[in-house]
Amino acid sequence: MASMKSWVIENKDNGFDGLVYKDAQIPKVGDNEVLVKLQAASLNYRDLIIPKGKYPFATKFPVVPGSDGAGEVVEVGSKVTGLKKGDKVATLFNQGHQYGAIDLPAAGTGLGGVIDGSLRQYGVFAETGLVKSANNLSAIENSTLPCAALTSWNALYGLKPLKPGQVVLVQGTGGVSLFGLQFAKAAGAIVIATTSSAQKAEKLKKLGADHVINYKEDLNWGETAKKLTPEGAGVDHILEVGGSGTLTQSFKAIKFEGVISIIGFLGGVDPKTQPGVLDTLGHICTVRGVYVGSRALMQDMIRAIEANDIHPVVDEKVFSLDQAREAYEYMWGQNHFGKLAIKVN
Amino acid sequence: MASMKSWVIENKDNGFDGLVYKDAQIPKVGDNEVLVKLQAASLNYRDLIIPKGKYPFATKFPVVPGSDGAGEVVEVGSKVTGLKKGDKVATLFNQGHQYGAIDLPAAGTGLGGVIDGSLRQYGVFAETGLVKSANNLSAIENSTLPCAALTSWNALYGLKPLKPGQVVLVQGTGGVSLFGLQFAKAAGAIVIATTSSAQKAEKLKKLGADHVINYKEDLNWGETAKKLTPEGAGVDHILEVGGSGTLTQSFKAIKFEGVISIIGFLGGVDPKTQPGVLDTLGHICTVRGVYVGSRALMQDMIRAIEANDIHPVVDEKVFSLDQAREAYEYMWGQNHFGKLAIKVN
Amino acid sequence: MASMKSWVIENKDNGFDGLVYKDAQIPKVGDNEVLVKLQAASLNYRDLIIPKGKYPFATKFPVVPGSDGAGEVVEVGSKVTGLKKGDKVATLFNQGHQYGAIDLPAAGTGLGGVIDGSLRQYGVFAETGLVKSANNLSAIENSTLPCAALTSWNALYGLKPLKPGQVVLVQGTGGVSLFGLQFAKAAGAIVIATTSSAQKAEKLKKLGADHVINYKEDLNWGETAKKLTPEGAGVDHILEVGGSGTLTQSFKAIKFEGVISIIGFLGGVDPKTQPGVLDTLGHICTVRGVYVGSRALMQDMIRAIEANDIHPVVDEKVFSLDQAREAYEYMWGQNHFGKLAIKVN
Amino acid sequence: MASMKSWVIENKDNGFDGLVYKDAQIPKVGDNEVLVKLQAASLNYRDLIIPKGKYPFATKFPVVPGSDGAGEVVEVGSKVTGLKKGDKVATLFNQGHQYGAIDLPAAGTGLGGVIDGSLRQYGVFAETGLVKSANNLSAIENSTLPCAALTSWNALYGLKPLKPGQVVLVQGTGGVSLFGLQFAKAAGAIVIATTSSAQKAEKLKKLGADHVINYKEDLNWGETAKKLTPEGAGVDHILEVGGSGTLTQSFKAIKFEGVISIIGFLGGVDPKTQPGVLDTLGHICTVRGVYVGSRALMQDMIRAIEANDIHPVVDEKVFSLDQAREAYEYMWGQNHFGKLAIKVN
Numbered sequence A, B, C, D: 001m002a003s004m005k006s007w008v009i010e011n012k013d014n015g016f017d018g019l020v021y022k023d024a025q026i027p028k029v030g031d032n033e034v035l036v037k038l039q040a041a042s043l044n045y046r047d048l049i050i051p052k053g054k055y056p057f058a059t060k061f062p063v064v065p066g067s068d069g070a071g072e073v074v075e076v077g078s079k080v081t082g083l084k085k086g087d088k089v090a091t092l093f094n095q096g097h098q099y100g101a102i103d104l105p106a107a108g109t110g111l112g113g114v115i116d117g118s119l120r121q122y123g124v125f126a127e128t129g130l131v132k133s134a135n136n137l138s139a140i141e142n143s144t145l146p147c148a149a150l151t152s153w154n155a156l157y158g159l160k161p162l163k164p165g166q167v168v169l170v171q172g173t174g175g176v177s178l179f180g181l182q183f184a185k186a187a188g189a190i191v192i193a194t195t196s197s198a199q200k201a202e203k204l205k206k207l208g209a210d211h212v213i214n215y216k217e218d219l220n221w222g223e224t225a226k227k228l229t230p231e232g233a234g235v236d237h238i239l240e241v242g243g244s245g246t247l248t249q250s251f252k253a254i255k256f257e258g259v260i261s262i263i264g265f266l267g268g269v270d271p272k273t274q275p276g277v278l279d280t281l282g283h284i285c286t287v288r289g290v291y292v293g294s295r296a297l298m299q300d301m302i303r304a305i306e307a308n309d310i311h312p313v314v315d316e317k318v319f320s321l322d323q324a325r326e327a328y329e330y331m332w333g334q335n336h337f338g339k340l341a342i343k344v345n
Helices: A045-049 A147-159 A176-187 A196-206 A221-228 A244-253 A295-307 A319-333 B045-049 B146-156 B173-185 B198-206 B223-229 B245-251 B296-308 B321-334 C045-049 C145-157 C175-186 C198-207 C221-228 C242-253 C295-307 C321-332 D046-047 D145-158 D177-188 D198-206 D221-228 D244-251 D294-308 D321-332
Strands: A004-008 A018-026 A032-042 A068-076 A088-091 A124-128 A130-131 A167-171 A190-195 A212-215 A233-240 A254-262 A286-289 A314-320 A339-343 B003-009 B020-026 B033-043 B068-076 B088-091 B122-126 B131-132 B167-171 B190-195 B211-214 B235-241 B256-260 B285-289 B314-320 B338-341 C003-009 C018-025 C033-043 C067-076 C088-091 C120-128 C130-132 C168-170 C190-195 C210-213 C235-240 C252-260 C287-288 C314-320 C339-341 D003-009 D018-025 D033-043 D069-077 D090-093 D122-126 D131-133 D165-171 D190-195 D211-214 D235-240 D256-260 D286-289 D312-321 D339-343
Touching: A004 A319, A018 A319, A018 C198, A032 A088, A032 A319, A045 A319, A045 B068, A068 A124, A068 A147, A088 A147, A130 A295, A147 A176, A147 A233, A147 A254, A147 A295, A167 A176, A167 A244, A176 A190, A176 A233, A176 A295, A190 A196, A190 A221, A196 A212, A212 A221, A221 A244, A221 D312, A233 A244, A233 A295, A244 A254, A286 B020, A314 A319, A319 A339, B003 B033, B003 B321, B020 B321, B033 B088, B033 B321, B045 C120, B068 B122, B068 B146, B088 B146, B131 B296, B146 B173, B146 B235, B146 B256, B146 B296, B167 B173, B167 B245, B173 B190, B173 B235, B173 B296, B190 B198, B190 B223, B198 B211, B211 B223, B223 B245, B235 B245, B245 B256, B256 D244, B314 B321, B321 B338, C003 C321, C018 C321, C033 C321, C045 C321, C067 C120, C067 C145, C088 C145, C130 C295, C145 C175, C145 C235, C145 C252, C145 C295, C168 C175, C168 C242, C175 C190, C175 C235, C175 C295, C190 C221, C198 C210, C210 C221, C221 C242, C235 C242, C242 C252, C321 C339, D003 D321, D018 D321, D033 D090, D033 D321, D046 D321, D069 D145, D131 D294, D145 D177, D145 D235, D145 D256, D145 D294, D165 D177, D165 D244, D177 D190, D177 D235, D177 D294, D190 D198, D190 D221, D198 D211, D211 D221, D221 D244, D244 D256, D321 D339
Parallel strands: A167 A190, A167 A233, A190 A212, A233 A254, A254 A286, A314 A339, B167 B190, B167 B235, B190 B211, B235 B256, B256 B285, B314 B338, C168 C190, C168 C235, C190 C210, C235 C252, C252 C287, C314 C339, D165 D190, D165 D235, D190 D211, D235 D256, D256 D286, D312 D339
Antiparallel strands: A004 A018, A032 A068, A032 A124, A032 A339, A068 A088, A088 A130, A286 B285, B003 B020, B033 B068, B033 B122, B033 B338, B068 B088, B088 B131, C003 C018, C033 C067, C033 C120, C033 C339, C067 C088, C088 C130, C287 D286, D003 D018, D033 D069, D033 D122, D033 D339, D069 D090, D090 D131
8 A cells, every 4th residue: 555645633732743744554445435635725723723732622633634625536435426536526524414404423523633634645535525626616725615615605504595685794804704705795695894904904895895894993893884784774694703802793783683603713702701692682683603514515505616606715825735834833823814725735 | 432441551660550550542543454352461571571660672651561462353444455343363562573584663563562552442453463363262362372472483483493303492381481382292393391390390291291301300401301302412492481590501402503592581691691602603503582473473373373273371360451460460479370361351 | 636647458358559548636645555656667578468358367447557666755644654755666566465475365466457557657555565666776777676577586586595506597588587697697696598599699698697598599408408507417497488398498407306487478388288297296396386476575686686786677768658558569569678668757 | 145035026028927036145235334134115106117117217127126115234334333233224215315406316226116125135225325213113114104205204394394284185095195194284284185985084084184075076176175274275285196187176276385296197197188387377386296305304204203103004914025926916906005015024
């Protein structure tokens, strides 16, 4: 069996120093499995905190890091029916989450946390753990879809599907927010984006944002956002990435029966200062925790990406596989705009 | 114009003493209005706290109290098309909430708080503020539907419609909870109910509860409830009436992608001890504030009540119109089981 | 009471000669009614066949013709809450169809057939029979929405809401088809259009059609359309305006579980040659008859039109109110492209 | 490798004589596969016409017949995660149809037609081709679920989910119809059933039918059914098994926006006498072809069967595996009531 290069997180006590680059065996394909030559990977905030031992969900060590990957099929098992050699694929984040609501077993199949991830030259995946990539995108672009894009899509389509003419609010310029902006515009919605800099505001407008609010200048931006909506009725969908500060404003901005999707925990929220769940009654709204999404949703999303030729926003700086640790440091330092990608092969 | 008897809340500073029983004019019908001879009314927790000045939503004084009523049409305006003299009707709680999501104007049309309510012999209502009553129910039974029953129905059908085989959890023996139990059983769901007494547990089982948990004996009842569900996956729909104590358990009981409907604030919750909205992410669930419901939902509900011959649970003690103040006292003392009703005419 | 000009169809036996232009009284507003100064009207195929006695649904004579209108509020009744003087409005086609499924009474409230329509200078309508117009459109543009646009929107959103990335097929260049094309593109869908001329094909492409098939050159266009869809899986939504010939091709083009919306009967179909309903089993698809749509859908649609600044395609030739009969003749001769409009005031 | 008994259809030209009973090898399990000791099978109309060469969908010969089966897991492949030895399972009809709309490849994976079916002592299936059986049912009862029950469930929940209080119409006493009756009653719906005999009418009432119409005595039963619905508005869901005669009546009975599910072709319909698809416009209704259903729907259905302790109606006469050909003859002669079952092991 041939060998390959692979990153491994040996344990969760050493931060990025725990990331080790070494030789490994290329795994064998089983009946329903597919060997993928990985071409690109992208990093998420989750990837950064796993080696720091701060990730609040299931992990297992040692593990190959990397939640997101894209590549090309080089071999298929004897009973694989939907993929063949040469197909371009992207990985599914929760390998076991096929459709509908996630269940407990599937919630323990996250790539790069429990199951070996994408920071290696080759990987074997169940056929059901892969989807055909978007045919309008490069491998690097496709590698940004499994976590960030799918979380955003799930927020917009997983509970109350977004309709043209509704209003979506996204916060900041992280991956999920930018995908949310792009998906919402492609779907005929109005988008309000928040940011802290005039420069980023320009980029958000170029991506199609109808309104951009500088949340440093307008501390009460939730009310401002509400006033920008048709008849001041409020925002239909909020992609909430922040924390207690943003949450308070999100409750001001939301429409009756609107949905606030909780998709992250970047803000390091003090549990005592975030709004309580009873506030959903006073605001007659819905709050939903969104944990990435199913393979079925990912296939729908890719269809939409192709039809609208949506291109993910990828940071100009792309790292090579052997530079993965530098990529982690770069992203940790918040030097990126959009998704941070690693060219694997 | 003939006169009638009517209760009025003159102001919000005098508690139940602020409830005054007096003579009033029977109002005239406009083109699209209907004169209803009210036959029954029922009380809600909301009705109790309005004269105490504790109701957190819009009010206007003086106002005829009574959120819920049922009666018979005695006269219709010249352009009324859907109702005629002799029709039995129930009142819609938010008179302006016709269908879909409630909007701001409609949220200010609650009977007995902003608009004159049901504790009077006659009332004029817009045709769109009435629905034909359930034809299998008495006027007293019909008078229990506008708030409690519709809130419960909205919780089960307003966002993610309940399906046969799913699990519903209801808390205690208040009106919303008992309707939730009855609706869920009629719809082929499994019902878990919580209560604090063996006697009430018996009644809950008679109403069809599949499992009853005594929350005083089992402080960790949320986990117990989860274990009772198929494959221990958790509860699909929780009707949350309580407060911070129950909320913590509800988060333990809920299934991934399940819905916790916030329908009350009985528990006098300390905002610092209730779960924060970010907990929806850790539990991958949805929390929704439910504010009664639309006329469209009420019509669907009545159809279901008729088809399944569901009879609301009404306390044995029924008061007459002139005894309304005693009824408030009786309910405040928590002497009732099920809905408390007042015979109006 | 002031007088105005109005068209009337005296009876259904005289074709366009039965259209009479005369003086009439401006009607009075009731409590819940609104007096509208009509500014524009647009014609539908339905309007043409009503005076010819060929319309298969309910009619009543004499009747003011005109299914579609737009104008400005000049007076409101004492109990109107949602509209005020100066508001721009469009008429709802089935005045009684407020939300959800249409019912039998509402199906008998079509403007210009049973209820007096838009070809007059002033009209009184129930508040619920009007919607605020799209604020990005002229009165003439708004007057094209009530029938054609809403039918199209209902087809796409009334049963299985269209999602970005899905495929929509529209036939020809009639009003419903062009709106379908515009709505689908705004919503991020792929659009396949059929037509019989290269010139019209160009116009369809300018409106955003991804693929245009000349059905005169490609008699088996249904299969061609299917091949153009992702993985050749077929079309998700077909707006079927035609008749037995097109239906046979639509069944070839449709995806499993796709929806063929039957929105017209232009083709003069021989019942013996159209596909039978059992063909839905062989093709595992759904066929739905679409009869315009509700006020709730119309409000959603207008929100989408505003958000995406969609402008209806209106024929270059616009008639004045006194020329209405010429407008009927012009449209009957199929000289138009897009909607044919009449400037009323 | 041990041997077993198995039926085989050698070709499609010999009718039931083409059914051959012989020895076969017990197949080996692959990585993601499961060896099932089949305990019961049940027959469908489809099974009868496959050996007669009359089945209009894909087949492949030789093939082990039997669309439906239930049994016990005796061995699992190394990568199976959701099933273990001893689990009770039922087979999925279209082995490849996991969730959502069926696609072309999945439509070619029907058991007993393309893929070897259930009339054998042992079978190997992909893990995804099995579901855990209903824990309240015997193997014989479970074996009736894969085609008939799931088709019925798909009709009621696959497009417009049935709600309590709606009206369902089922025709005759075939398997799909009886499941439809039972599911609808468990879900709180009103059920109208049609039959041709007083004796069967009694059985239908015992199963919960609210109304039974004898279609031989009441040729215009569609109108009768409509009158039986609340406010005469019509039936929400019709499970159409019949043919042109029943279809005409179904169109009379259906409610505006109601759904007629086409689930069979028993009536030997003359394509010229069935209603055309354009009739959906005149009746403002939807017609949907239903082809069994997905694994996701089957799991939902089993949850509902368990929660409501629904027991399939199985004909009193149960055959043994070696008598399978007699079972075919018995069913062909229409001697059965409910599902016809075969005890396999």
